[in-house]
Amino acid sequence: MVSHLTELLSSAHNPEPKVCQIISQQLIRCSPNTSVQQAARLMHQHQVSCILICDDSAVLGIWTEADAKRLNCLQADAFRQPIHQVMTSPVIHVSADIALNQAASLMLQKRIRRLLVLDNEQRPLGMLTQTDIIRQQRIEHYLRLRDVGSSISRPPLILCSKTPLNHAVKAMQQHNAEAAIVTFTDGVHGIITERDLIRLIADGNCHAELWQLAKRPVLTVSHSCSLLQAVDLLKEKNFRHLAVCNEHEAICGLLSFSDILIHVEYAYVEQLKQALQARDQALRTSADYLRLAQKVIDASLDGIMITNVNGIIESVNPSFSQLTGYSAEEAIGQTPALLSSGLHNKDFYRTLWATLLQQGHWQGEIWNKRKNGEIYPEWLSITAIRGEDGDICQFAAIFSDISERKYQETKIHQLAYLDELTGLANRRMFLDRLKLALANAHRHQHQMAVLFLDLDLFKRINDTLGHQAGDDALKEVAKRLQATVREGESVARLGGDEFTILLPEITDTTSLENLAKRLVSQFDLPFRLLEQDFFLTTSIGISVYPRDAQSADQLIKHADVAMYQAKNAGRNQYCFYQESVGQQTQNELKLEQALRQALQQQHLQVFYQPKVCLKTQQLTGLEALVRWQHREHGFISPASFIPLAEKLGLISLLSDQVLAQVCRDIRDYKLALPVAVNISAMQLLEPTFSQRLQHQLQQYQIAPKCIELELTESCLIPEHADNTLMLLTNLRQQGFRLSIDDFGTGYSSLSYLRRLPIDCLKIDRSFVDELPDNSEDAQIAQAIIAMAKALGLDVIAEGVEHPQQQAFLLKAGCSMAQGYLYAPALPIAELNSQLAKA
Numbered sequence: 128m129v130s131h132l133t134e135l136l137s138s139a140h141n142p143e144p145k146v147c148q149i150i151s152q153q154l155i156r157c158s159p160n161t162s163v164q165q166a167a168r169l170m171h172q173h174q175v176s177c178i179l180i181c182d183d184s185a186v187l188g189i190w191t192e193a194d195a196k197r198l199n200c201l202q203a204d205a206f207r208q209p210i211h212q213v214m215t216s217p218v219i220h221v222s223a224d225i226a227l228n229q230a231a232s233l234m235l236q237k238r239i240r241r242l243l244v245l246d247n248e249q250r251p252l253g254m255l256t257q258t259d260i261i262r263q264q265r266i267e268h269y270l271r272l273r274d275v276g277s278s279i280s281r282p283p284l285i286l287c288s289k290t291p292l293n294h295a296v297k298a299m300q301q302h303n304a305e306a307a308i309v310t311f312t313d314g315v316h317g318i319i320t321e322r323d324l325i326r327l328i329a330d331g332n333c334h335a336e337l338w339q340l341a342k343r344p345v346l347t348v349s350h351s352c353s354l355l356q357a358v359d360l361l362k363e364k365n366f367r368h369l370a371v372c373n374e375h376e377a378i379c380g381l382l383s384f385s386d387i388l389i390h391v392e393y394a395y396v397e398q399l400k401q402a403l404q405a406r407d408q409a410l411r412t413s414a415d416y417l418r419l420a421q422k423v424i425d426a427s428l429d430g431i432m433i434t435n436v437n438g439i440i441e442s443v444n445p446s447f448s449q450l451t452g453y454s455a456e457e458a459i460g461q462t463p464a465l466l467s468s469g470l471h472n473k474d475f476y477r478t479l480w481a482t483l484l485q486q487g488h489w490q491g492e493i494w495n496k497r498k499n500g501e502i503y504p505e506w507l508s509i510t511a512i513r514g515e516d517g518d519i520c521q522f523a524a525i526f527s528d529i530s531e532r533k534y535q536e537t538k539i540h541q542l543a544y545l546d547e548l549t550g551l552a553n554r555r556m557f558l559d560r561l562k563l564a565l566a567n568a569h570r571h572q573h574q575m576a577v578l579f580l581d582l583d584l585f586k587r588i589n590d591t592l593g594h595q596a597g598d599d600a601l602k603e604v605a606k607r608l609q610a611t612v613r614e615g616e617s618v619a620r621l622g623g624d625e626f627t628i629l630l631p632e633i634t635d636t637t638s639l640e641n642l643a644k645r646l647v648s649q650f651d652l653p654f655r656l657l658e659q660d661f662f663l664t665t666s667i668g669i670s671v672y673p674r675d676a677q678s679a680d681q682l683i684k685h686a687d688v689a690m691y692q693a694k695n696a697g698r699n700q701y702c703f704y705q706e707s708v709g710q711q712t713q714n715e716l717k718l719e720q721a722l723r724q725a726l727q728q729q730h731l732q733v734f735y736q737p738k739v740c741l742k743t744q745q746l747t748g749l750e751a752l753v754r755w756q757h758r759e760h761g762f763i764s765p766a767s768f769i770p771l772a773e774k775l776g777l778i779s780l781l782s783d784q785v786l787a788q789v790c791r792d793i794r795d796y797k798l799a800l801p802v803a804v805n806i807s808a809m810q811l812l813e814p815t816f817s818q819r820l821q822h823q824l825q826q827y828q829i830a831p832k833c834i835e836l837e838l839t840e841s842c843l844i845p846e847h848a849d850n851t852l853m854l855l856t857n858l859r860q861q862g863f864r865l866s867i868d869d870f871g872t873g874y875s876s877l878s879y880l881r882r883l884p885i886d887c888l889k890i891d892r893s894f895v896d897e898l899p900d901n902s903e904d905a906q907i908a909q910a911i912i913a914m915a916k917a918l919g920l921d922v923i924a925e926g927v928e929h930p931q932q933q934a935f936l937l938k939a940g941c942s943m944a945q946g947y948l949y950a951p952a953l954p955i956a957e958l959n960s961q962l963a964k965a
Contacts, residue, residue, distance in 0.1 A: 146230050147223035150244050150253035156181045159211035163198065166190055166210045167328035176322065177241060177254060180214045186243070186251060188214030192321035193240070195328060196300040200293040206328055218243045223252050231260050240385060257384040258367065270387075274490065275357050275371050276350035277506060277527065278387060279380030282535065283308050283370070288317070288338035292327060295319065295337055305385070306368045308378055309341035316378060317341030320368060345370045350379060357382055430505075432524045438462050441521070450505075450528055452498030463524070466495040468502045479509075483522070487511045492529070504533045546620040548598055549605035557619035557627055561679045564631040568672055574633045578643065579668040579686035580608070582624040583698040588661070596656045600663065607649040612642070627683065636671065636703070643667050643701035650699075664699035666690050675704045719775060721757060722768050726780055731755050733788040734952035735802070738923060738945045741937040746962075748835065750803040750945060751789045752952045753781065778807045783819065789834070790827035792955045801864055803835040811838070811851060817858065831862030837889065839868050852882060859884040866923070870911060881918060888915045890941070892926025899935040912940050 155178045157166050166178050170192075177191040190210055197213065198205050220243035221230050230242055234257065242255045284307040286295050299307055299321075309317040319341045327335060347370040348357050357369055361384070371380040424431050430447040434440050443458050451458075451466060458465065471494065483489040490508040497503060505526045512521040544556040552560065561577065568575045582604065589597040601624065608618045608626060617629040628646075633639060646667060653660035668689030676682045685704040693702040725731055731753055738748040755763045772778045782805075789802050810816050824831060836858065859865055866887035867880075890911055894904045908924070915922040924936050927946035936944060953961070 144227050145223065146221060146225050146227055146242075146244050146255055147246075147252065149227065149259050150223075150255050154179060154251050154253060157210060158182070159187055159214075160209045162207050163190075163210055163213060164206040164328055164331055167195070167206075167325045171326050171329040175254075176256065178210075179218070179243070179251060180210055180216075184250070186218055187211065188216035189218045189243070190214045191241070192325055193305070195321060195324040196296055198296070198328070200296055200327075206331060220245050221255070223247070227260065230255055234260075260384075270355035270358055271353050272508065272510070272525075273354045274350065274508075275348055275352050275354060275369075275382055276373075276380075278354060278382060279350065279371055280386075281380070282539075283378060283381040285310060285378070286319070286337055288312070288336070288341065290337045292332075292335045292337070292340070296324060299324075304381075305383055306381055308345060308370060308381065309337045309343075311338065311343070315343055316345045316370065317343035318345040318368060318370065322367075345378075347372050347378070348382070350374075354387060358387065427525075429525050429527045432458070432463070432526075434463065434522045434524070436519055436521065438522070440465075450497075450526070451495070457498075466497075468494040468496040470494045470502065483509055483511060484519075487513075493526075495526075504529050549602055549620050551605050551609070551626075552617060552619040554619065554621045557617065557621070557629065558679055560617050560619075560631075561629055561682065564629060565672060565679055565682075567631065574674070575672045576630045576633050576639055577670050577672075577682045577686045578628040578630070578639075578646070578701075579670075579683065579690045580626040580628070580646065580665050581690050581694070583664040583666055583694070585624040585663070588656070588663075592657055592661075599656055600654050600661075603654055604663070604665075608646065611645050611649055627686070633671070639669055639671070639703075640701075643669065647699065647701065666693035666698050667701035668693055668704065669701060670704040718763075718768065718771060721760070722771060722775070722777065725755060725757070726777060726784065729784060730757075731781070731784060732954065733785055733792070734954055735792075735958050736945050736952040737950045737958075738803075738943050739949045741933065741941055741944055746800060747943055748801045748803060749798070749958075750837070750952075751785060751805075753785050754952070773807060773809060776809075778809050779813060782807065782810055783823070786820070786823050786834075787827075790823055790829045793829055793833055794827050796955055796959050798833070798959075801833055801835045803837045803866065805837045805839075805868065808839065811854060817854065820858075821861075831858075832864070835864040835866060835886075837866050837868040838885075856884050866921075885920065887921040887923055887942075890922065890924040892924075892946075895924050895926045895932060895936075895946075898932045905935065908936070908941075909939050912936075916940060 153173065153175060155169050155173050155175050157169060157178055157180060159180055159182055161180075170176070170178050177189055179186055180188045180190065188211065190213060194213060194215060219233075219237055219239060221233065223244050223246050234240065234242060240257050244252045244255050246252045284298060284302045284304040286298060286307050286309055288309050288311045290298075290309075295307065298304075306318055306320040309319055311317065317337075319337055323340050323342075327340065346360070346364060346366055346368075348360065350371050350373050361367065361369060367383060369382045370378050371382050373379040424444045427444055427446055430450045431444040432440060432447055433442045440458050440461050440463070443453075443455050447458065448454050453465065479489055479491075488508070488510045490506070492504060493507045494502055494504055506529050507524060507526040509522055509524045511519045512523055514520040544553060544559075545551070546553045564575050582600075585597070585600075588600055601620070604624075604626070605618070605620065608628065612618055612628060615631060617631075619627045619629070621627055628642075630639070630642070647665065650662070650664050653662050655661075668686045668691070670676055670682045670685035670689060672682060675685045689702045689704040692705070693700050696702065732755070734752050734754050735749040736752060737746050738750060739745070740747050753765060753769075755765075755768060757763055769778075769781075772781045786804055789804055792798065793802060823829075824834070838855075855865060864887070865883075865885045866889055867883075867885055868889045869891040870888045888911060890908055894907050894911075897904050898908060899905055912922050921942045922940075923943040923945065924932075924941050925945050927933055927936065927944040927948045929948065932946075933944060933948060950958075950961070
């Protein structure tokens with residue numbers, strides 16, 4: 128080791144350069160009252176990293192690129208404030224005659240990146256930066272020994288390209304970062320540095336986003352390349368930062384000149400160079416030099432071990448004892464096998480020694496064991512030291528404990544592949560395992576299965592007890608699921624209250640049924656939340672490979688479909704995937720997309736069906752009915768898409784479009800008859816319904832008396848009785864005619880119905896279809912007609928198709944009717960033509 132250090136510092140006898148010989152940073156000055164933006168413009172114009180604040184010839188302070196991070200970019204006057212309010216004072220300075228190594232030591236001690244250099248008369252001469260030191264010092268041998276990964280002590284600050292500037296500045300300040308990696312959607316990373324902030328302040332651009340500012344692509348190096356290669360690259364490209372990639376080509380750090388100065392233990396090397404400045408070539412072989420070299424070894428934070436050519440330990444430094452627990456007396460005379468963890472086989476060590484003897488050095492990650500038996504990871508570099516005859520005489524090993532780095536790597540892996548709340552596999556890990564299981568099942572021609580679990584009505588827990596109680600419930604669910612499955616079966620949480628279980632190999636579906644029953648029974652016991660017992664249930668869907676699907680996505684999708692089938696069947700049970708149900712779900716999805724497109728492009732049409740007075744056979748009004756003729760699927764029944772629109776929350780949009788078309792038709796065709804428009808329960812609950820209705824009529828200049836609003840019995844929800852009564856009363860006062868559609872199919876309270884300001888009851892066609900032969904329907908129809916008369920309401924029967932039905936209704940006292948007996952629903956142009964002929 129001593130011989131190697133002697134070789135490393137072979138150029139140390141050269142005179143140490145003075146600071147005045149290498150300073151290259153020009154001085155830029157400004158007055159104390161100069162604005163921050165003007166100061167930044169000066170710095171950007173001259174491409175310098177700092178500016179001196181001077182009053183006449185006196186230096187009051189300094190403002191640097193790092194200081195720019197402390198500004199509040201969103202504060203209106205942040206860039207207009209005088210520079211003296213944000214400067215750093217006093218300015219740390221050195222004499223121009225000071226040796227470069229002393230200036231570097233002062234930088235390390237003060238943790239600063241630049242020094243003001245003064246001449247003999249204490250006048251500013253220039254700025255000395257870390258870049259100047261790295262470019263001028265001769266530490267190539269030491270840099271060659273260390274790899275870039277050993278100089279990375281923390282992960283980089285990574286920001287999204289859409290991040291606003293003020294958020295980026297705050298993040299850089301909080302992380303004490305000189306630069307940050309900027310991610311873009313195309314995968315090509317960029318970088319933003321403190322110098323970019325100066326440019327932004329100079330431009331006054333405080334509302335920019337990082338994609339407008341970052342330089343792409345960022346220059347990268349592997350974590351295994353030497354520091355010497357990295358420094359050469361920085362010099363060649365005239366950059367100050369390099370992104371460092373791990374073995375998976377993912378960015379794991381940022382390397383700067385600050386990192387290099389700190390992590391190569393510059394101070395120790397400088398101690399040797401100081402001691403050798405006044406000595407000649409012969410001093411390198413003297414005992415004084417050996418003692419000094421030993422002091423450097425003793426001061427190293429890395430563990431150092433020297434062995435002879437046979438691998439017998441000859442010396443160790445104090446850090447060796449601190450890291451391993453073995454004292455020097457216990458280690459000297461032993462072999463490095465003293466530290467063996469037993470985790471590496473003979474081939475590992477055989478390869479290590481072969482590389483070391485062939486190339487003269489070896490470095491890599493290795494697991495060793497401390498004296499107390501604890502196994503830990505370390506980064507080990509071994510160098511073969513050769514004598515004057517060129518033969519290997521010693522081996523020097525330098526190692527450091529990388530437990531913290533391994534912990535951070537493990538933490539990153541957990542965040543990427545494990546659910547943070549429950550500790551189960553997350554979606555990414557589950558998909559990886561599922562794809563492996565699929566490949567294995569395909570190769571060996573066996574079955575496998577996926578179970579999809581969703582907690583029933585879980586939202587009530589979060590809504591009533593809070594999200595913390597919900598999280599506690601999810602943790603307990605995860606424990607119960609884990610306890611239920613067997614070894615080799617994988618439980619995952621996909622998100623929310625959705626869980627999946629992977630069974631990589633099954634022989635028949637009986638085992639699946641038994642497992643599903645055990646899973647359901649796991650929820651029989653209550654969950655203890657907030658000192659109370661609560662009961663949860665789960666619905667389970669099951670899909671089997673290769674019967675139900677061939678791919679991972681399809682297996683999960685079909686298990687999900689089966690789960691919803693279990694919910695529809697009453698919850699707290701399991702269902703196997705059925706292709707017919709899956710096809711139905713797929714058809715519903717297609718219908719949903721088609722409906723959204725039809726509403727967006729306003730492809731739905733409005734037809735009109737006449738209402739007829741039974742006594743006079745004269746037209747009394749029209750009912751607007753929505754129709755949908757799809758270009759591919761043909762006619763789609765309202766019975767299919769109206770409930771879907773209500774389910775998707777699109778019924779208001781649909782009704783608004785229908786009402787707008789009705790108003791246009793009334794205006795354009797000068798319809799004198801009132802037109803009935805159906806209103807859903809969801810519309811009545813909307814606070815803006817009445818205002819939107821009035822707006823539509825005012826837009827087309829239609830009077831309220833021209834519109835009849837038909838409400839289904841489902842609109843008369845008891846929980847909202849008072850609000851509904853108030854709304855209907857208001858509409859009636861405005862001049863709208865109100866009727867109850869499909870009467871007799873709901874659950875209206877007669878006492879409540881009596882209070883409503885309605886004009887008409889509409890007998891549902893289900894009671895008209897079999898009139899007059901069906902005695903029960905006849906009695907119901909007569910009862911409705913009698914009740915309507917008692918309440919002073921008109922009655923209209925829908926679905927009248929035969930003269931016998933008409934005769935019965937007329938005799939029973941029904942006022943009006945509509946149906947195919949009189950006319951089907953027609954487009955407005957065709958209906959208007961028939962009305963004109965009549």
